Structure formats: structure tokens, C-alpha cells
Amino acid sequence: MEKYNLMNDYSEGCHHSILELLAETNDNQQDGYGEDIYSQQAKKLIKKEIKNPKAEIYFVTGGTQANLIVISAMLKPHESVISAETGHINIHEAGAIEATGHKINPIYNNDGKVKTQDIQNILDEHITVPHMVKPKMVYISNSTEIGTVYKKNELEKLSEFCKKNNLYLFLDGARLGSALASTENDLTLADVSKLTDVFYIGGTKNGALLGEAIVINNKKLQEDFPFQLKQKGALMSKGRLLGVQFMALFSNNLFFDLAKHANFMAKQISDAIKQKGYSFLIESPSNQIFPIFPNILISKLDEKFGFYIWKKIDAENSAVRIVTSWATNQKIVNEFISCIEL
Amino acid sequence: MEKYNLMNDYSEGCHHSILELLAETNDNQQDGYGEDIYSQQAKKLIKKEIKNPKAEIYFVTGGTQANLIVISAMLKPHESVISAETGHINIHEAGAIEATGHKINPIYNNDGKVKTQDIQNILDEHITVPHMVKPKMVYISNSTEIGTVYKKNELEKLSEFCKKNNLYLFLDGARLGSALASTENDLTLADVSKLTDVFYIGGTKNGALLGEAIVINNKKLQEDFPFQLKQKGALMSKGRLLGVQFMALFSNNLFFDLAKHANFMAKQISDAIKQKGYSFLIESPSNQIFPIFPNILISKLDEKFGFYIWKKIDAENSAVRIVTSWATNQKIVNEFISCIEL
Amino acid sequence: MEKYNLMNDYSEGCHHSILELLAETNDNQQDGYGEDIYSQQAKKLIKKEIKNPKAEIYFVTGGTQANLIVISAMLKPHESVISAETGHINIHEAGAIEATGHKINPIYNNDGKVKTQDIQNILDEHITVPHMVKPKMVYISNSTEIGTVYKKNELEKLSEFCKKNNLYLFLDGARLGSALASTENDLTLADVSKLTDVFYIGGTKNGALLGEAIVINNKKLQEDFPFQLKQKGALMSKGRLLGVQFMALFSNNLFFDLAKHANFMAKQISDAIKQKGYSFLIESPSNQIFPIFPNILISKLDEKFGFYIWKKIDAENSAVRIVTSWATNQKIVNEFISCIEL
């Protein structure tokens, strides 16, 4: 691979401290299925961070797996989940949610974020009982699939609205690190835990080899959850692999430092692009940015860097997606910035 | 953990050469979702071993995941899968197969192995079309859940019978290493590939951190398989983690050497038990053995070793399950043997 | 059709009084989806009979439909249903229950009835949490698929056991009329309602064109049930068709009279068979009987009557199944009896 890849945040393996802890703990005999001491320790560290000792935490291998298990565990057969049309569950999971039997009610908008009015509209459209599904859960992502982030007051409004309307609020945190490390962010992990029924903390895209930590805040939803993990093929016999990684991520502030690094790399590129007079498809203060470039500049950049062409704007310009990560290095960023010249 | 654990073959992390290869390859940027060069290389190594260049190979994170994806991908809604009653899919997957919509037709027997007559009986019982499910797949495990292994002529008979009756033959190889390394074994990986429609090679219980390699031999079953992986949450963004491990396992004969070690450890214990005059619940020439001990001996062994009490035999005797692994060391085996004394 | 059919209880259309009520009400405009006055009236009549004004009642078109909707509505993804191996849901519904995602735990026995000890055994086998399904419902049929019936004290024991073990008790009443009209019976419809969480009253096999009345006694299970009907294709736009029929069945004791007639026809045949010295596969005091005849007698009977050969007994004898119904006439019964001679 000769080009430097800015296509996603999972091009490299994992942060070296994770590898080290894996090596260090490797030979210790442990119980299987998440009963190992590393998983227990990781859960303790996370509970401290979310300030919610009564939460239940489970580690799974990836985001689609987390989404399909949480949603199918919580909904009854006739219940549906509301999501932004751009939501990962709606377009990029090969029908994983529907495969468990549930309809997704899409919300069309521009910034990837769900607003209370959007939810109200869906509820208003679903009054012909029992001929339509019953919306019962709201799914949001933070940061969203297009890099935008929720402000604390936005999440508070959603949380209050969901409680009032007897809806579960589920936050997909595959890129929660980047959201919380955003310059725009005013949320803590404890806020997220307090304001949602269930959410997960993404490890895979923030320095781990694999792993998402599902946090169930709502007591009612905690019952029998391990059965769901097993049934959907998510209960790892060597659960230690996930436990060790989250132990590392939630020690020494690593989780937040890695996210901050990713965002800072994106911010430098973003600032340089602005300075050079280019605009963006959307303002995204996280590790994904969507500048609009002339096609000839895109061709030039394409010689040295890997990235996705996101959307054709007009005959001569396109939006591209650039993703930085915990592993993106400063030298590459400098080089990329220096190439943004026709 | 003070006792030495002989409860299962997933108490430790992974073989050191896997950890080393993970570290060595960690910083290389790779494409996601199994398109990395390590996964490609691992597939090449496996194809060479199975002598089937037209097979398609996919890596997933665990056995239950492999089982539910393979079965749901291959069966139509009204089709069922035949399995030994003791089969992993039938009793130890929390209804994973049924959750994808399919019935399991159980076969009751004593040795965990499926015979053609058992299948014929199931077929004979299912003639009331369309009121009953249509059996369409035979699921077998090698080694079985109780440690027994298939001989080549047994697998050949099953294969021939399935072809003649238009049934798919699917072999769960979570412990295939141990089966092939058994003193009783006369099968090669190439035989297994030739005689089944689909099977998988277990990494998790034979030295990897996690990972099973699904091998699809039947061309008809290969179509669109990656969609199934994605839909069931099994497509890892860092597929490299699985690729690297299978690259290590299928280099330098590691996969077979680790299995041979596990079996050899079990054999020594087994031989000693026989010598001391104790019998077994079943003859199992792999890494799981089921001796019948007096309860007072069990209590004594229990002070130093972890193992499962499998079945009460009579008021004074019980069968226990002892499992060795790639990581079981000789010193422990010696110690265990020396403790088999009242 | 030259032979007289004693193969089942659905060979004719419906009782004439049902046809008459359909004709009489045909031109009245009514609301759709079960909101018609006939359905309301039928529910009232049934509630009076079951002495449970708080029950909720829904009409569906058939038994398999009733079973799959009730079970899928009540169970969470990891929960299973316990059934006799001979249970309709286990063998004669083409995997309908599994298609909604749930495992059936079969009980092997001789008389088609579930006993508390059988259930306890299943519970005892399912303690490896979360690796196995969680049994949560007990499914029984009355009369059973082999014609046996439950006594009041048997149903009381089951009911008590289920309550104590936090299991739902669901009674399939496709042939409930015949059970309650049995000479062995000491249950009333009100008893059945009091002792189960949910059950249904079969119309199709007791004089209706089609229709089963699902009675939900357990308040917790009543919530949102109409969504399940709609989702599974069971909500008839002309629900009046079902309402009118149950209105007729539960007027003038028709439901019970029809069942009594069917049983009486079977009883006469049964008594004659005994008198002539033949035995039975099982004692079944309802409208299905299973005499064991010499094959040469079977051949002779087969010239004039349709029935199933149920099971080979030995080289010279087989058990056959003879089913009578609300429509079986006395002349035919006499003729059949006179033919039981070699």
C-alpha cells in the first residue's frame, strides 16, 4: 500500500499499550465468557467514568453486532425504531435490524441528527392502531455518520421527549470518543449515561483491535441480556480479549487522549482547507470531514492519499470524506496540507 | 486463581507466535473488512492445505456465530437442520438457530455422532408434506461435543448419503484440530473439504485469541455469502485481526502441532486413569476426556484442579470432564496424574 | 368421493345454523377488523361462558395461526416453549414457531399429555445460563393430538406448577369442544380460563367454516395484542365472518352439542370394537380413536371408509385413526360397526 490511507479510522491494528497488556496478561488462566478479571476490572473503570454503579456493561466485537442485539433485545415484535435516514442501522448494516424482525422508521434531514420534532412527526403518522408498527425506540449516533456531534442541550431535549413519550433512547457510540473529544462537545460520558437508556462506547475506531462496550442504564432493560449476547453469537469464550482492551483504554485517560489526537489531526486539515478558501459539505467538528474540492485537486491528492469521493457537487467539484484516527501522524497531516494546492 | 484450570481449552490467551505476528504487523495500514493482505495470505495457506482452490473462506469471531450464519444463509424458511441431540447448535447456543427461523431435528444417540440410519429415520418421519419442516442439512461436529471423532469411512458414508438425499453436510470444526490430531483419526483437512458442503476450522480453542475459518466448498452456497456476515454482525472492520491469526496458525504446522500437544496431554492423563483401574463414560480420543471417579477422589482432585462434574453415575461415583489444550503444560499433567490416588 | 370419510373432523362445511346466520346478517354494513357487532356479541357470549369478564378475546382463522401468534407475542427472543413431542406446534406446523424465532423443548411420553415432572426435568437441564434457551411457556393441547384429555386435577397441578416456576401456561383448544364433551371430562370452560394464561376455543373442527377464539386471561399478556394479529396476517377485514360463527356456536349450547355428538359417534364405534375383542393403541375418550386391527380387516374397512393407518404394530396388525365429527351421521356409524368383522 503506497498511498497513505485517510479513508477510515480502522486501517491500523491497535494502540501499543493495548498490545502490551495483551502480552502481559496472555498466560494467566481466566474464566471464559466475560467472567475474567480483566473484564471485571474494565467494567469498574467504565462505571466510575459514567458515574453509574447500577449500569450493566457488556463487551461485544463490533458496532453492527451491538446495534442488532440491543434493538432486538429491547423491542417486542410489533415495535419499531426511529433513526435518521443516514443512520448506520438504516443503510449500512445489510438489513441487520430487519433480520431480527423490526422496522426502522427513517427521518430525513441534513445533518445526521435526530430532533424531537422529527420524532413527533413519526409518532403522529403512526396512529392507525394496530395497522402500523408502534415506534418504541429512538436510535442516534454520536458522532453521527457524517461527523456532526450532539450538544448537551440537544441530548437533554431528546431524553426528556423520549421519557415523556415512553420511548427508549439508544445512542450508538461507535465514534463516541471522537464526539466527546470534539471542540464543540459539552457532554461527559456520565451525561450520556444519565440521558440514555442504553448506549455503547466504541473501541474499534478508537485504538482497539475490536470491541464495543454496551452500557445498559435502564434497569428494566438489563434483565436476561446475556442470553441475547449468546443467541446472536456475541459471547466470546475468550472474553478477556475485550476486557483487556477496555481496561487499557480506560486507564491513564487513553480513550480520551486517542480521540483528542484524531480530532486534532482533522482540525488541522480542516483549518488549512478553510484558509485556502474551500468550503465543506457540512460542518463536522470530529474526526470525519467533508471538504468540497475541484476535481483536479482531488486527482492530485489521490496520487498520494486514500480517501472516498462522497458526493458529486457539480461538473467540476466534489465533496470528499477524510477520516483521521488515533494513528494518523503529524507528518502525514503536514504533507496532506501542503498538497492542497492546484 | 489458585487451582489449575482443566475445565476448557480457552483459559489462556493465545500462542506467543500469534501475539508476535500481531505486534509485527500492527502498524501497517490495511483495507478493512477482510480485504487486508494477511487475510488474503491466510486464505491461500488454508486453500493449499485443503487442496481446494475453488473454496471460499471467511473468518468469523466464534463458533455460535459461524453456525448461525452458515445455517441461516443456506436454508430456506421451511427447511430444517438435523443434528445430534448433544450438538452444540441444539443445546448450547441459546436458540441461535431457531432465532434465524429454523427448526433443529434432534437425533438421540450415545456417542455424539450422526449415522446415516439416524438421518434416514428423520427423513422417514417427515413425509407429511407440507405440514412438517423439510430436513435439508445435516450438522455434525468433529470432534464432537463429547470428544469422539469421525473416521474417514464414517464421513464418506455421511457425505454419500447426503448427496443422494439432496441434503447439505455441514461440519462444525470448533475442535477440528483436536479431531485431526487424534490417534484415531485417518482424515486430512483435504478430506474434510472434499466430503462436506461447508465446514469451519476452529482457531479459538486451538491457540488463537478468537476466530473460526468458514470454508464453503459447494459453489452454489458461495453466492452472496458476505452479505450474511455483515447482516449478522460478523464482518470485522479490522478483519486483519483474524487474518493474522490464521496466517500464524497455518504457518510452520502450528495449527496441527498445538492440537497434537493438547491431545498428547489428554492421552497421558487418560492412560494413567486406565492404568489405575478407572473407567470412562465414553471413549474419547481427543482433548476432552470423561473418566468416572469415586466422589471422594473427585473432592480431592478438586482442591488443586478445576474441572466439571459431568454426570452422576451412582451414589458414590460421578463422571467428570477434563479438557486439555495447546497451553496445558507437562508439569501440571504429571501433578494431576500423581493425584489420582485415594 | 365414494368412501365415507372418517379421516378427520373438517371434511364438511359448517353447521346449517351458522350458514343461516351468515345469510341473515350478510347485507348489514359493519365496521371492519373485528369491530362489528357480531364479534362483540360473540365475545360477550364467550366471556359469560368462561366467567371471566376481564379476559380479552380475539378471533383468528386457524390453529397454526393462533399458536404462532400467541407464542411469538408472549416470548422474548431467548425464551422457549415446552411441548409434548407429539404436540402440534412441534411436528405439524412446518416450523411455524421456530420461524418466529423460538425453540421448542420437546417432552417424550406416551399419552400426549404434559406432566409437571416432565417440565421440571426440562428446567433442570436448562441451568447453564446464558448458554441455553430459557424455558418460559408450557404448551398443552386438550384434547391432545392423540385424543387423550386432561382431568381437572391434572390441569390444576400444571397451573400451579407454572405459576410457581414463572412459566406461562398456554392451552391449544383446537379440539377443546371434544375434550370438554368427553365422558372423562370434569373441566368447564370457566375452569380452563381460570387455570391458563391463554387458551383458544377451536371452531374449525367443531362445526364452523373456520375460526379459533383466542382467550387471553393474563392481563400482562393482553397489551398490544392486536398488533400481533395484524403483523402475522390474521386481522380479517371482514372479521364479521368469524364473529357471526362464534355467535352461532355460543348460542343455544351449539358448541357443546356438536362436540357431544362427535364424541357419541366415536364412543359407539369404540364400544363395538371393544366388544369384538380388539384393543387400542391408547385410551382416548374423545372424537379420535386408535383401534388396533388385523391388516386384513383394515383392507376390508378401507373399501368403504376413509381413515389413516397410524402405526404398524406387527406383521399382521396395525393401529388406525378414526375421527368422528359434528357431521358424522348415525347411519354411517352403524354401517362401520357392522363392517368390523372378518
Add this chain to the structure above:
Amino acid sequence: MEKYNLMNDYSEGCHHSILELLAETNDNQQDGYGEDIYSQQAKKLIKKEIKNPKAEIYFVTGGTQANLIVISAMLKPHESVISAETGHINIHEAGAIEATGHKINPIYNNDGKVKTQDIQNILDEHITVPHMVKPKMVYISNSTEIGTVYKKNELEKLSEFCKKNNLYLFLDGARLGSALASTENDLTLADVSKLTDVFYIGGTKNGALLGEAIVINNKKLQEDFPFQLKQKGALMSKGRLLGVQFMALFSNNLFFDLAKHANFMAKQISDAIKQKGYSFLIESPSNQIFPIFPNILISKLDEKFGFYIWKKIDAENSAVRIVTSWATNQKIVNEFISCIEL
């Protein structure tokens, strides 16, 4: 019920000739599960009408049931179905399709009809294999849920496009009678059969008590279909009830005459509305019309007639839905017309 109901086409029972044939055939013993001679005869009559002797025909009890069985029988787990957003499967079946595991890809448009460009757009959006579902079927309704009908050249284009793109074409004919009897129509039942892979002919909304006839034209899709009926609770033990009704509908041109009557009633109302200067939400040449009336006129009409307020247009006007049927009588139509005056 004092008001005359123009809310839907299932307010009455069935056409008297159906009731008569039910009575006439009632006492004949017949085989169950659709093997009766009436079902066989009805299939013959339909095959003659569709000019397709190789089609396979199955009768089911309703539209949602037909939709969910056809779609789940034909699609593999990762395949999706394209539908107008207004399609019955998308909004009015309580998630029936998703409950069988499949995603619906909605098309947003104004007239309820699917066009090839809409399908092409969906295909273009689904190129990220295997992260997205694979669209494999196109679902259309004729007449549509808002009363519009397909012209022959429109259906030909759809059919050709689907063949070229390896998509199944499935036509929901719950109101196919009304479509084919429309003044705008230039399709025959034989055309519909020739141009689709599968479709169904609605009986429930065109004079039957219940019943839809599923016609499978594509040979590949015929295999094992009865299992799907059984599994989803659609195989009636007294299949004769459906057979008899379709026998009546397809004798003496009844099916077409009833639809023609319904349309003619709607046409008279529609013409009168136009003449009085009111406009329509959409031009719908079938038995459903959507005039826009002043709210005060709506209040006046509401005193004597039942109908739905469909959509608010502005502060003073709303669109209403008026549905006529095979049973709507001329006197009521005259009265309704005379009431369209402020």
C-alpha cells in the same frame, strides 16, 4: 349503524351467489388443505382467464398474509423489496414484512405508482456490497393504495426493467378487480400474469367473505411454496371455503361485473363532484376517490355518510376518501350526489 358507510369496500358480507354456492356444497365431504374439488375447479377457471396453464395458484385468507408469505418465500435473508412509500406493505401491515426479516426500500412519489427510474435510483444507492441490503424484488399494487391504476405500457416497462436487472416483480392485487374494470385500464388478467413473477387476485374487497388467489408465474418460485403457507398459518383445513368463493367469482363473469359496478358507482360520484366544481387530490379512476371539499360541506355529508378525512388541505378545505364497492347501491349514490351542495 345509521349512516351509510362509504369508508371501505368490506362493509358487507359477500355476494349472494357466493353464499348460495357455499350452502349448496356445504354437506359434501371433501379433502382438506385445498385438495377439495372446488379449489381445483376454481384454479382451472383462473388459469383459463390468465391463459397460463403452468401457473401455480394458492388461496389465502387476506392481503397482508399474501404479501408476507410471497415476500418471505422468495427472498434470501439479505435481499430487500422495493415499494412505493405509500405501499401497503410499507405502512399498513404493522411491520409484517420486516417481521419475516426483510427490509423495504421506500420510493417517494405522488401517485402511488413505481417507475423504472425510481427503481434505478434505489439500485444506484445500493452498490456498497456487502454493507447494504441487496434489492431483489419490486412490489407494486394495482389499483394502488390511492386509487391510481397502471397502464399496460407502464407494466410492460416495469416488467422489462425487472427482468434486465434480475429483480422479481410482485403485484398486490387486493383491488385488482377495480383496476382491471377501470375506464383507464388496458390490461387483461392474462397480461398481468405474463408481466409479473407473482401476483394475487383479491376476493375480499370484491365480493367474497375472504380470500386472495396467489398466482405464481415464475417456475423457479413455485418450488415448495405450500410449506410457506403452512408455516405462516395460511393453510386452511377447510380450504373449500376459499375454493368455493373463487369458483363463484370466476363463473359467469362475476368477478369483473362486481368490480365494474363498484367503479361505476364511484364514477357517478366523481363526475358529479367535478360538475359541481370541486377538485381532487389525485385522479383515481377506480373505486376509491379523493375529492377536496370545504370543511362545512364535509360536516354536512358526515351527518348521513361514513367516510375518512384523508388530508387537511388548508384552513377551510380537506380531502376525503370515498370508497364504493360491489355492494354500493344506486339509491345511496344518488342521495350522496344530491347532498354535495352547501
